[in-house]
Amino acid sequence: MSRPGGWKRLLPTVGPGAAWLVLFVLVPTLLIFYASFLQRDAHGWLTGPLTLDNYRRFFGLDAGGFDLLYLNILGRSLLLGLVTTLVAIVLGYPFAFFIAQSPRKNLLLLLVVLPFWTNFLIRAYAWIVIFQRKGVLNAVLGHLGLDPVQLYPSWTAVYVGTVYTYLPFLILPLYASVEKIDWTLLEAAHDLGAGRVPGFWHAVFPQTLPGLIAGILLVFIPAVGTFVISDLLGAGKTVLIGNVIQQQFGASRDWAFGSAAAFVLMGVVLAGLWLYARKAGERGMEELV
Amino acid sequence: MEQRKLFKGKRTRTPGGETLVRLSGVRKRYDGGTEALRGVDLEVKAGEFFSLLGPSGCGKTTLLRILAGFEEPDAGKVVLAGRNMRGVPPYRRPVNLVFQNYALFPHMNVYDNVAFGLRMKRLPEGEVRERVGWALELVDIAGLERRRPHELSGGQKQRVALARALVNEPKVLLLDEPLGALDYKLRKQLQVELMNLQEELGLTFVYVTHDQEEALVMSDRIAVMREGRIEQLGYPEDLYERPASRFVAQFLGTSNLIPGAALEGGRVETPLGTLAVNETLTAGTRVTLSVRPEKVRLRRRDAESANRVRVRVDDIIYTGAENQYLLDAAGFELVAYTLNADVQEPGHEEFDYDEEIVAYLPPENLVVIHE
Numbered sequence: 001m002s003r004p005g006g007w008k009r010l011l012p013t014v015g016p017g018a019a020w021l022v023l024f025v026l027v028p029t030l031l032i033f034y035a036s037f038l039q040r041d042a043h044g045w046l047t048g049p050l051t052l053d054n055y056r057r058f059f060g061l062d063a064g065g066f067d068l069l070y071l072n073i074l075g076r077s078l079l080l081g082l083v084t085t086l087v088a089i090v091l092g093y094p095f096a097f098f099i100a101q102s103p104r105k106n107l108l109l110l111l112v113v114l115p116f117w118t119n120f121l122i123r124a125y126a127w128i129v130i131f132q133r134k135g136v137l138n139a140v141l142g143h144l145g146l147d148p149v150q151l152y153p154s155w156t157a158v159y160v161g162t163v164y165t166y167l168p169f170l171i172l173p174l175y176a177s178v179e180k181i182d183w184t185l186l187e188a189a190h191d192l193g194a195g196r197v198p199g200f201w202h203a204v205f206p207q208t209l210p211g212l213i214a215g216i217l218l219v220f221i222p223a224v225g226t227f228v229i230s231d232l233l234g235a236g237k238t239v240l241i242g243n244v245i246q247q248q249f250g251a252s253r254d255w256a257f258g259s260a261a262a263f264v265l266m267g268v269v270l271a272g273l274w275l276y277a278r279k280a281g282e283r284g285m286e287e288l289v
Numbered sequence: 290m291e292q293r294k295l296f297k298g299k300r301t302r303t304p305g306g307e308t309l310v311r312l313s314g315v316r317k318r319y320d321g322g323t324e325a326l327r328g329v330d331l332e333v334k335a336g337e338f339f340s341l342l343g344p345s346g347c348g349k350t351t352l353l354r355i356l357a358g359f360e361e362p363d364a365g366k367v368v369l370a371g372r373n374m375r376g377v378p379p380y381r382r383p384v385n386l387v388f389q390n391y392a393l394f395p396h397m398n399v400y401d402n403v404a405f406g407l408r409m410k411r412l413p414e415g416e417v418r419e420r421v422g423w424a425l426e427l428v429d430i431a432g433l434e435r436r437r438p439h440e441l442s443g444g445q446k447q448r449v450a451l452a453r454a455l456v457n458e459p460k461v462l463l464l465d466e467p468l469g470a471l472d473y474k475l476r477k478q479l480q481v482e483l484m485n486l487q488e489e490l491g492l493t494f495v496y497v498t499h500d501q502e503e504a505l506v507m508s509d510r511i512a513v514m515r516e517g518r519i520e521q522l523g524y525p526e527d528l529y530e531r532p533a534s535r536f537v538a539q540f541l542g543t544s545n546l547i548p549g550a551a552l553e554g555g556r557v558e559t560p561l562g563t564l565a566v567n568e569t570l571t572a573g574t575r576v577t578l579s580v581r582p583e584k585v586r587l588r589r590r591d592a593e594s595a596n597r598v599r600v601r602v603d604d605i606i607y608t609g610a611e612n613q614y615l616l617d618a619a620g621f622e623l624v625a626y627t628l629n630a631d632v633q634e635p636g637h638e639e640f641d642y643d644e645e646i647v648a649y650l651p652p653e654n655l656v657v658i659h660e
Binding site: 182184185187188189190191192193194195198199202203206207 | 357358359378379380381384385386388390392393394395396405406409410453454457
């Protein structure tokens with residue numbers, strides 16, 4: 001924009017989008033960032049002066065001594081996000097190909113999207129009905145002459161619920177990539193001596209990367225921050241970073257600490273993405289795969 | 290130098306080497322029920338430039354895909370370099386294919402694209418570098434190693450695709466309309482380069498094209514295909530000068546096709562009158578006479594004798610090097626081309642619209658098609 005009047009010409013095109021981002025992303029983020037350095041007053045309102053206490057407390061450097069409570073919770077949440085993403089890839093990757101080659105792709109896509117037509121809370125409660133002591137799962141096991149299992153409330157239930165909830169977000173963008181695959185590239189790879197596995201790896205897999213990466217982001221980020229699923233399927237006994245943040249803005253009324261926890265979570269996720277992007281950018285797509 | 294290259298003397302080499310490709314009774318029917326190949330037999334010798342020519346849907350691409358191993362024939366035998374190819378997957382065949390749309394790997398640069406086949410064979414990286422360098426030099430694109438396919442022009446992509454196949458030193462190189470997506474000038478240039486490459490390296494090409502001119506210019510031998518069968522197979526000159534069917538006569542260049550009934554003594558009764566041919570025919574058989582437009586001789590006045598037909602000039606199309614005359618011979622349409630030569634040359638004549646002239650159809654240029 002070195003030419004005079006460049007800004008004026010840019011305004012009608014980029015302007016509305018930029019205004020939107022400033023108003024609904026930048027300003028709220030800055031507000032939370034600011035709040036994370038404030039304190040809680042006797043009535044649970046935000047008050048000065050500015051302090052680093054919230055961050056100290058999160059990282060366990062409180063006056064009360066070294067406590068890894070919140071870092072443990074953060075680690076637990078990242079693990080949930082990681083495992084959920086991996087399981088979703090294992091289940092969703094073949095399924096995206098299955099949809100793409102099926103003569104009934106529209107029906108299958110509808111089935112993937114269908115759960116969204118029901119409220120999320122109701123679907124979570126449905127899992128409780130399945131997992132609870134006298135639930136559907138144990139009834140089936142009983143009929144098969146097997147011992148009942150105690151899955152509600154449990155971490156297993158939380159993991160199942162999280163994978164169930166976010167799986168479609170992996171399948172849909174991946175399917176969009178799989179559908180556009182240029183299969184002549186696979187033929188070219190075979191022609192050049194690549195067997196079945198190398199052929200897939202070198203000619204097909206790279207074509208699915210855009211969808212796969214989009215899917216990974218769409219699963220990992222919300223899974224790390226989830227609190228409803230652990231609230232319901234863990235019955236409050238499974239505490240994740242999302243639960244911590246939600247509590248601060250709810251029951252505990254400590255918005256300052258909640259803001260700090262939210263910022264740490266955001267920082268960790270962004271740092272991960274940045275590292276990944278830098279790695280991908282430096283080495284180039286083809287060497288990454 | 291360029292001249293020598295441009296006019297590569299066809300049939301100076303007699304391809305007498307070993308037979309590298311042998312197809313017998315090859316049939317293929319697709320799921321939809323269309324019969325793509327209805328029994329194809331052919332042989333390609335080492336060092337030969339062999340073309341499969343035909344309109345879209347004639348089965349030429351299916352045949353190439355069967356050679357490459359992407360399709361398995363329903364019946365018949367495919368032998369490549371002495372080995373029966375039944376059940377042999379594409380990645381274990383001694384051939385490489387240059388794809389119509391190039392099929393370059395978009396996420397790899399030029400170097401990695403060309404190196405792909407060698408790396409699949411697990412050659413040491415040093416040898417890979419050497420051979421990729423050789424291949425890129427060969428197709429004249431050294432220096433573009435780091436480019437991605439989307440940063441290349443159509444001609445450059447074509448060269449990369451060629452290098453990627455050639456670097457593997459296939460026994461037979463299969464080419465599926467490799468120049469189809471390029472503009473006319475570039476196509477002409479690459480035709481010459483491909484021919485030179487093929488000859489200098491002694492490669493064996495099986496070349497699929499729908500462009501009859503391309504096939505005539507480049508090939509040692511051509512198989513003209515139609516509806517899943519080989520209609521005629523031979524040297525370019527044979528196909529052009531002695532088409533065996535109306536289809537070949539019309540697909541390769543332009544032909545005047547004159548229906549007729551054979552009479553005694555090598556004469557044929559036609560809508561243009563009785564024409565003499567250089568062939569003894571069984572009286573009464575239905576035949577078609579084919580004569581190329583450039584072999585029809587036009588004169589303003591000519592002696593009344595055999596094979597001379599009175600015509601009227603209906604239309605004249607000026608194409609630069611030649612004038613194309615559309616002629617009306619009492620209701621039957623004839624086409625004749627005359628060279629747009631030096632007007633001072635003795636005997637050179639040009640004709641006007643609606644002029645009544647004489648067309649001479651020399652007996653030696655009337656090809657009798659029995660169909």
